[in-house]
Structure formats: structure tokens, C-alpha cells
Amino acid sequence: MSTEIQAAPEPQVAAPAPSTGSRRPSRILLLLEQRQNRSLLEAELAGRHQVIAEADERALDGEFDLCIIDGTSLDRLRERVQGRKEQEKPTFLPVLLVTTRPGARMITRHLWRSVDELIIAPIERAELVARVEVLLRARALSLELRDKAAELEATALLLVERTAAAEEANRAKTQFLATMSHELRTPLNAIGGYVELLEMEVRGSITDLQRSDLARIRANQRHLLGLINEVLNYAKLGTGTVEFDVSDVPLGEALTAAEALVAPQAASKGLTLRVAGCPPEIAARADADKLRQILANLLSNAVKFTEAGGQVEITCALEKERVLVRVRDTGMGIPADKLDMIFDPFVQVHSDLTRTAEGTGLGLAISRDLALGMGGDLTAASMPGVGSVFTLALPLASA
Numbered sequence: 314m315s316t317e318i319q320a321a322p323e324p325q326v327a328a329p330a331p332s333t334g335s336r337r338p339s340r341i342l343l344l345l346e347q348r349q350n351r352s353l354l355e356a357e358l359a360g361r362h363q364v365i366a367e368a369d370e371r372a373l374d375g376e377f378d379l380c381i382i383d384g385t386s387l388d389r390l391r392e393r394v395q396g397r398k399e400q401e402k403p404t405f406l407p408v409l410l411v412t413t414r415p416g417a418r419m420i421t422r423h424l425w426r427s428v429d430e431l432i433i434a435p436i437e438r439a440e441l442v443a444r445v446e447v448l449l450r451a452r453a454l455s456l457e458l459r460d461k462a463a464e465l466e467a468t469a470l471l472l473v474e475r476t477a478a479a480e481e482a483n484r485a486k487t488q489f490l491a492t493m494s495h496e497l498r499t500p501l502n503a504i505g506g507y508v509e510l511l512e513m514e515v516r517g518s519i520t521d522l523q524r525s526d527l528a529r530i531r532a533n534q535r536h537l538l539g540l541i542n543e544v545l546n547y548a549k550l551g552t553g554t555v556e557f558d559v560s561d562v563p564l565g566e567a568l569t570a571a572e573a574l575v576a577p578q579a580a581s582k583g584l585t586l587r588v589a590g591c592p593p594e595i596a597a598r599a600d601a602d603k604l605r606q607i608l609a610n611l612l613s614n615a616v617k618f619t620e621a622g623g624q625v626e627i628t629c630a631l632e633k634e635r636v637l638v639r640v641r642d643t644g645m646g647i648p649a650d651k652l653d654m655i656f657d658p659f660v661q662v663h664s665d666l667t668r669t670a671e672g673t674g675l676g677l678a679i680s681r682d683l684a685l686g687m688g689g690d691l692t693a694a695s696m697p698g699v700g701s702v703f704t705l706a707l708p709l710a711s712a
């Protein structure tokens with residue numbers, strides 16, 4: 314294939330703006346057999362770009378943004394050009410063929426594998442500049458895309474690493490809680506055992522004053538043990554070692570049993586406590602023990618945070634495939650900005666009260682995890698000074 318460039322008259326068309334957006338001047342590799350053609354193109358392009366003109370074919374392995382090649386060189390180097398384009402993928406490395414052969418017959422599929430654009434000699438300056446700019450812009454865009462993709466990949470990687478680190482830290486914390494709680498329970502049980510021995514006067518008789526002191530030790534030992542058990546429960550939930558024994562649980566029975574648990578405290582505080590609208594035939598898919606634990610927690614909170622003379626009510630409702638159990642109180646309520654936090658572990662909103670009233674701030678965190686573990690959910694709505702509603706949603710038992 315013989316290729317020749319003839320100088321064309323000065324164009325009448327305004328040249329397009331130089332390529333923008335690239336970080337360095339674009340490098341154009343000229344692989345042209347004829348020295349004269351090379352000088353001509355070099356003179357034309359060198360003002361705007363960095364031109365590698367005296368290049369031999371080894372320059373194909375170097376860095377450039379556009380290769381302008383003639384037919385003779387392409388015949389000789391077709392495979393290397395194709396290989397270089399492949400190697401650059403998915404980034405676009407444009408090749409512009411300058412040829413004297415007019416007509417579409419030569420534009421074979423084969424050719425388009427190594428060439429992206431062609432220009433027929435004699436070359437019009439404006440056409441040359443326009444083609445070069447379009448190809449360089451496509452190249453710049455493709456480089457930008459490559460950089461963005463690399464950035465995205467790096468961000469994704471960072472995210473994965475951070476998530477893994479956070480999960481690991483969480484696992485370690487949960488494991489620590491589980492171990493600590495376990496270790497603390499052993500001496501506490503021993504304290505309880507020895508107090509019992511003393512109370513039974515196995516070590517000798519005790520005075521009434523000593524008996525009342527021992528009762529205090531016992532009460533505090535039980536309280537501490539209760540708290541530790543709660544931490545242990547929460548830690549177990551976090552490690553995914555809690556098993557759910559799910560069956561169809563009739564709600565009427567479960568609610569009456571839970572009501573009975575808190576009835577004495579409600580009565581002693583002068584609260585009205587009632588279960589309403591739970592027909593006995595409604596059943597939920599749940600683990601009966603875990604359901605009892607959630608209800609006991611919601612009800613004891615309702616009683617704890619409601620002033621004398623207030624009301625606590627449990628109601629049931631069906632919603633699509635779910636059953637909703639609501640525990641409503643006319644208590645002090647929870648400020649809107651704290652409502653999301655109450656399900657986080659160790660969060661206590663009414664810290665003045667909870668310092669005197671017992672609690673760890675774990676009850677709701679455990680209850681919600683248990684609800685989620687049974688395919689349900691636990692949510693809260695509240696208005697300070699008016700009261701709160703906690704809604705436990707559970708899957709409805711299959712009919």
C-alpha cells in the first residue's frame with residue numbers, strides 16, 4: 314500500500330478548540346514512512362501537542378495518546394498496533410490512518426480492528442485538526458473514566474475493609490462482654506451461696522440485725538446477677554448463638570401471663586393495667602419464652618415510667634400477614650430526638666429515674682434483637698408528658 318500526503322491549501326474553517334481536561338499535553342506518535350509527510354504533520358500538530366515524530370516501531374510500546382500511521386507502516390505493524398490497543402483496554406487508545414486510497418472498499422472489518430479513524434490524502438488542515446481533536450477528546454474521556462473507576466474501586470475496597478474492621482471490633486466487644494459476664498457470675502453465685510449458709514445459721518446463730526444485713530447483701534447480689542445475666546443475654550444475641558424455638562403461640566395466653574408478671578408493681582403504684590382486643594384464636598409465629606421476655610420488658614418499662622394514677626394497656630391488631638401487639642402507657646414519654654436511641658444498648662433517657670429505678674438500658678436492645686430474630690420488629694412512638702406506645706410486630710401463625 315503506498316501512502317502519500319500532499320499539502321492541502323489553508324483551510325477556510327476555524328480550527329476546533331484544543332483538547333481540554335487532560336492532565337498533561339497529549340502525546341501523538343507519528344508512524345509515517347515518508348520523512349516529508351512526517352515533517353508536514355509534525356509542523357501541523359507540534360504547536361498544540363507533544364509530537365513523537367522520529368519514532369521507530371518500538372515507540373508503540375511507550376506512552377502516547379494517539380498514533381497517526383500510514384498504510385505502509387500499518388501493513389507492516391498491524392499486529393503490534395492491534396496488540397498495543399488490546400493491552401490498553403478498557404482505556405481507548407486511538408489510531409488514525411492516513412491514506413491516499415479513497416473509497417469505502419478498503420474499509421474492511423479487518424482494518425477497523427487496528428484503526429479508529431481514517432483521513433484521505435491530500436489532507437485538509439481543518440479536517441486533520443478536527444479528527445485529531447475528536448480522537449484525543451475520546452482518549453481523555455476514557456482516561457478520566459479509568460481514573461474514576463480506580464477511585465471508585467479504591468473507595469469500595471476501603472469500605473469493605475472498614476466494615477470488616479467494624480464487624481471484627483463488634484465481635485471482639487461482644488465476646489469480651491460474654492466472657493466478663495460469665496466470669497462475674499461465678500463469684501456472685503458464691504456470695505449468694507455463703508449468705509444463704511449464714512442465714513441458715515450453719516456457721517452459728519445470727520442476730521436480727523445481722524439477718525437484715527444479710528438480706529441486703531442478698532438483694533444486691535440478686536440485682537447484680539440480674540444485670541449481668543442481661544448483659545450476657547445481649548452478648549449472646551450479638552454472637553448469633555441464640556436459638557429460636559418457633560411455634561404457633563396463642564397471643565391471649567401470652568399476654569395474660571405477661572400481665573400477671575407486672576400486676577403487683579402496677580397495683581402498688583396505683584396504675585390501671587388491662588389487656589384489650591386480643592381474641593384467643595389469634596396466634597403468632599414466635600418463640601414463646603422470647604415473646605414472654607419482650608412483653609415483660611415492655612410492660613415493666615411502662616409501669617416504671619408511668620406516674621401513679623396512670624394507665625398501661627396491651628392491645629392486639631391484625632395487619633396483613635402480621636400481628637401487632639401494642640403496649641401503651643400514659644407515662645412521662647420520650648423526647649423525639651431520643652426515640653431512635655432507646656433501642657441502642659446501654660441508653661437510658663431518664664437517667665435520674667433509672668439511677669433509682671433499676672435497669673441497664675439493655676432491655677429494649679435485647680427485645681428488638683429478639684423480635685428481629687423471630688422475623689418481626691419492635692418500634693416506638695411517644696410524646697413527652699402524654700405517653701408512649703411500643704409496637705411489637707410478629708408473623709401471623711399459619712391458619
Ligand code: ADP
Nearest residue numbers: 614615618655661662663672673674675676677
Ligand atoms: P432500662 O429500662 O433497663 O433502662 P431499656 O432498654 O428497657 O432499659 O430502656 C431504655 C430507656 O428507654 C429507659 O431507660 C427509658 O429512659 C426509656 N424508656 C423505655 N420504655 C419507656 C416508656 N414506656 N416510657 C418512657 N421511657 C421509656
